[in-house]
Amino acid sequence: MGIDIHETLLPGVGLRYEFDNVDGDRICVIARRRGEFEFFVSTAADPDSAQRVFRLTDTEADALAQILGAPRMVESFADLSREVPGLEAGQIEVLPDSRYAGRPLGDTRARTRTGASVVALVRGDKVVASPGPDEVLRAADVLVVIGTADGIAGVRHLIEQAIDQT
Numbered sequence: 001m002g003i004d005i006h007e008t009l010l011p012g013v014g015l016r017y018e019f020d021n022v023d024g025d026r027i028c029v030i031a032r033r034r035g036e037f038e039f040f041v042s043t044a045a046d047p048d049s050a051q052r053v054f055r056l057t058d059t060e061a062d063a064l065a066q067i068l069g070a071p072r073m074v075e076s077f078a079d080l081s082r083e084v085p086g087l088e089a090g091q092i093e094v095l096p097d098s099r100y101a102g103r104p105l106g107d108t109r110a111r112t113r114t115g116a117s118v119v120a121l122v123r124g125d126k127v128v129a130s131p132g133p134d135e136v137l138r139a140a141d142v143l144v145v146i147g148t149a150d151g152i153a154g155v156r157h158l159i160e161q162a163i164d165q166t
Contacts, residue, residue, distance in 0.1 A: 106133025114154030116147025
């Protein structure tokens with residue numbers, strides 16, 4: 001079930017986006033041309049009663065989008081894996097003693113060695129979508145992997161190898 005988002009051009013200001021939530025509130029976001037975002041709430045029955053809740057700079061809005069987007073991205077990959085027979089999604093944490101902590105993702109050669117692909121990296125509240133081979137893995141990073149069950153298990157085995165193992 002989708003949400004009906006109304007978009008309105010505000011000449012000289014930017015764009016206004018509005019939707020009604022399940023509680024009967026009207027949520028309004030004004031995306032200003034200079035990069036700021038203002039958030040307002042009113043009742044759906046009386047949009048003129050809108051009260052500003054907060055303002056975000058473009059950098060703060062990016063941070064919020066990453067926080068909200070990380071779980072959704074992982075959820076989307078899980079949904080995809082349910083729709084394609086034989087395809088699964090997995091999450092693999094980089095532990096502090098992993099031989100790949102502090103090394104670039106490309107050093108794992110995960111796709112070549114297992115056939116599974118690292119499609120995202122979750123680092124705290126930040127998501128790196130489609131991380132490149134130069135992305136340095138850190139302890140506590142969570143890799144989002146798409147592939148067969150065996151491929152995901154292979155990536156898990158690679159990432160979980162301790163430093164002293166060869």
